[in-house]
Amino acid sequence: MAGSLLPVDDALSILLNGALPITDRESCDLVEADGRVLAEDLISRITQPPFSASAMDGYAVRSDDATTGATLLVIGTVAAGETPEISVAPGTAIRIFTGAPLPSGADSVVIQENTEVMGDRIRIMKSVTKNANIRAAGQDFRQGQVLLADGSRLEARNLSLAAAGGYGSLPVYHRPKVAVLATGDELVRPGETPGTGQISASAGIALVSLARANGAEARDLGIAADEPSAIEAAVEDARAWGANVLITIGGASVGDRDLVGPTLQAMGMSLDFWKIAMRPGKPLMVGNLDAMKVLGLPGNPVSAYVCALVFAEPLIRRLARLAPRDRLMRAVAAEAIGPNGPRRHYMRARFSDRGQGLVSPSASQDSSLIATLADADCLIVRPPGDGPLKPGDPLEVMLLGKAAS
Ligand SMILES: Nc1nc2c(c(=O)[nH]1)N[C@H]1C(S)=C(S)[C@@H](COP(=O)(O)OP(=O)(O)OC[C@H]3O[C@@H](n4cnc5c(N)ncnc54)[C@H](O)[C@@H]3O)O[C@H]1N2
Numbered sequence: 001m002a003g004s005l006l007p008v009d010d011a012l013s014i015l016l017n018g019a020l021p022i023t024d025r026e027s028c029d030l031v032e033a034d035g036r037v038l039a040e041d042l043i044s045r046i047t048q049p050p051f052s053a054s055a056m057d058g059y060a061v062r063s064d065d066a067t068t069g070a071t072l073l074v075i076g077t078v079a080a081g082e083t084p085e086i087s088v089a090p091g092t093a094i095r096i097f098t099g100a101p102l103p104s105g106a107d108s109v110v111i112q113e114n115t116e117v118m119g120d121r122i123r124i125m126k127s128v129t130k131n132a133n134i135r136a137a138g139q140d141f142r143q144g145q146v147l148l149a150d151g152s153r154l155e156a157r158n159l160s161l162a163a164a165g166g167y168g169s170l171p172v173y174h175r176p177k178v179a180v181l182a183t184g185d186e187l188v189r190p191g192e193t194p195g196t197g198q199i200s201a202s203a204g205i206a207l208v209s210l211a212r213a214n215g216a217e218a219r220d221l222g223i224a225a226d227e228p229s230a231i232e233a234a235v236e237d238a239r240a241w242g243a244n245v246l247i248t249i250g251g252a253s254v255g256d257r258d259l260v261g262p263t264l265q266a267m268g269m270s271l272d273f274w275k276i277a278m279r280p281g282k283p284l285m286v287g288n289l290d291a292m293k294v295l296g297l298p299g300n301p302v303s304a305y306v307c308a309l310v311f312a313e314p315l316i317r318r319l320a321r322l323a324p325r326d327r328l329m330r331a332v333a334a335e336a337i338g339p340n341g342p343r344r345h346y347m348r349a350r351f352s353d354r355g356q357g358l359v360s361p362s363a364s365q366d367s368s369l370i371a372t373l374a375d376a377d378c379l380i381v382r383p384p385g386d387g388p389l390k391p392g393d394p395l396e397v398m399l400l401g402k403a404a405s
Pocket residue numbers: 182183184186187199200201202203204249250251252253254255258280281282283297298299300301303367
């Protein structure tokens with residue numbers, strides 16, 4: 001009875017309202033901090049550059065002296081990493097290399113291409129203005145300045161900034177721990193050859209990957225057989241590891257072997273909801289086992305992934321303190337699409353023209369078809385009860401994979 005099923009947005013609100021961002025923190029060296037979330041405002045420990053330096057290879061000069069045609073006596077050399085011991089006096093120049101501290105007395109650098117060497121003198125071929133080719137001390141940033149805000153996700157550029165600011169390690173929030181458990185007697189581990197009636201447990205790795213991409217530390221708990229003791233043992237593993245989120249796959253529906261919900265409830269899980277107005281994904285279950293959030297996803301791999309995208313991604317990002325990811329985009333039906341049923345339908349689709357946003361649904365929306373999921377650019381999001389669409393009608397899509405980046 002779809003009319004009595006919980007709408008997707010209500011289900012998402014219930015899930016997110018019951019989830020608090022992680023507050024525990026630790027220190028990580030810069031390499032390990034990649035992809036993590038900074039746990040305080042990062043104050044620069046140093047001024048950058050720490051001293052006025054030459055931006056070019058050439059000669060440190062007094063700009064008043066360095067007029068076109070003038071000759072200057074070269075009285076010394078300073079390279080990067082050295083400290084100039086003499087000053088540039090009127091009528092003189094000091095040979096200087098990129099990154100070297102500017103000697104006192106000099107106010108500019110003339111690049112060597114604009115000079116002619118004549119023994120111990122140089123001739124200026126092109127005059128320079130004051131401050132030419134000089135990186136002023138502190139022109140990048142200054143000691144005490146906030147370089148990065150608490151909550152920033154650390155990546156290539158801001159890690160480089162942290163390193164420049166004097167940090168070899170950074171305070172970061174703990175990542176949410178996400179445990180992924182497949183259930184079903186018919187499943188074999190990916191890479192094993194399925195026997196009669198068996199299939200590869202393909203859904204788990206997608207969820208592990210999605211969790212990691214959203215800032216989680218993810219663990220694959222493998223496969224539990226369709227019996228309460230096997231499910232219980234795996235749930236205990238998740239608890240012992242300290243999982244913040246347990247995601248189960250399969251056994252969520254109404255069959256005699258669908259034991260995940262009853263087993264977890266027997267272990268003390270309180271149920272937030274079970275079954276929602278979503279296609280695929282109707283049998284989605286959400287509950288809490290002590291401090292651990294439990295997401296019970298349907299077994300069909302497409303259903304599991306779509307539910308994870310709609311529910312697990314925002315949940316993990318909230319725990320990880322990452323801003324919600326907006327995958328939604330307006331698009332246009334490239335062809336006629338039939339009316340929708342009573343559940344919000346996420347239809348695998350491909351762009352025929354990305355620039356114009358023209359999109360066509362995959363021919364079959366069967367939730368066991370993994371190849372069409374891997375091939376899709378987006379999911380068309382059909383509201384419950386949406387009427388038929390004509391070519392050119394506007395619609396909304398949720399971007400996937402490369403299309404989303
Ligand atoms: N009488 C009804 N039957 C079904 C209903 C229903 O409302 N009434 N709902 C259907 C829908 S919708 C879905 S979705 C499935 C979900 O059921 P379960 O969560 O109980 O999933 P299973 O039965 O365990 O598995 C379904 C399907 O997916 C395969 N599977 C399971 N785990 C994995 C995995 N880790 N990797 C790859 N494939 C997996 C499993 O072998 C089955 O083929 O129920 C419908 N039935």
